[in-house]
Amino acid sequence: MEKIIIEIEALEEKKVSIGMYYLIGEVDIWWNTIKDRLIGPEFIYYKFLQELRAKLYPAAFQRQ
Numbered sequence: 001m002e003k004i005i006i007e008i009e010a011l012e013e014k015k016v017s018i019g020m021y022y023l024i025g026e027v028d029i030w031w032n033t034i035k036d037r038l039i040g041p042e043f044i045y046y047k048f049l050q051e052l053r054a055k056l057y058p059a060a061f062q063r064q
């Protein structure tokens with residue numbers, strides 16, 4: 001997802017919307033349950049990535 005956003009040179013205000021488009025499966029369900037409390041004028045792409053990493057990395061480390 002990050003590679004695509006960099007490649008298309010997305011505007012900062014569009015990055016979260018583009019990132020949300022690429023979420024699938026359990027992550028998409030998770031995001032739909034929390035996005036309403038997060039999204040606002042101060043919610044930027046960096047915070048979006050932080051939320052995703054907090055959700056995804058622990059499971060990835062457990063599988064290793």
